[in-house]
Amino acid sequence: DAGVTQSPTHLIKTRGQQVTLRCSPKSGHDTVSWYQQALGQGPQFIFQYYEEEERQRGNFPDRFSGHQFPNYSSELNVNALLLGDSALYLCASSKKGSYYEQYFGPGTRLTVT
C-alpha cells in the first residue's frame, strides 16, 4: 500500500518564477492538506482540498494556490516566488471524517535564489 508521495524531491527556482509541486495521497484517502515548513520552524498549514475544492485556508497570500484532481491528487502552485518561500513543503492526506489520521509525504524542498 503506497503512502503519500510527493514530487519533485528538490527544486531550485529564481525569485519571481512560478513553481508547481505535486502530491498523491495515500490509497483510500480523499483529503489533501499542504504545509510549509521554514528552516527551524514547525509546519504551517497552507490549505486543504476535498472534492476538488479548497475547504480550509491558512494565513498565506493569494500567490499560493492549489488544485485537486478527480483522482484526489493535488498540486500546490506558488507564483512570483520570494526568497522567503524557500522551505520544505509537506503534503498530508486523510479521509474526511477521520479527524486524527493525517499521513505525511516526504516533502519537497524548494530553494529560491
Added chain:
Amino acid sequence: AQKVTQAQTEISVVEKEDVTLDCVYETRDTTYYLFWYKQPPSGELVFLIRRNSFDEQNEISGRYSWNFQKSTSSFNFTITASQVVDSAVYFCALSAVNSGYSTLTFGKGTMLLVSP
C-alpha cells in the same frame, strides 16, 4: 486561534537516559486531538502518538509514554531508555475540527540529540 508551545528548543542526553519533551497548547475548542510527530533528518513527519480531548488517561506504548493534563493544557511526551536512533526533531501538534475538516497546528519543535 490555536497555539502550541514547545519551550525546549534543544535537548541533549546520553543513551539510556529518559527524556521528557514538553508541550503546552491553547484552544477554545472542546473537541480536539493532540499529537506527537518525529522528524528525522530525511524530513518526513512520522506519527508517534495521538490523544483526544476527552481521554486524559495516560498510557505507555513501548518506550513512549505521554502525560495529558487538560487542567494545565499540557501534553508531555517521554522516551524511556533513549537510543541514538531517537535523535530527531519532535513536534507537538493540535488538531481542531472545523465543520468536518481538521487541520494541524504545530509547535516549533524540540531537537533531541542522543549521544552514545
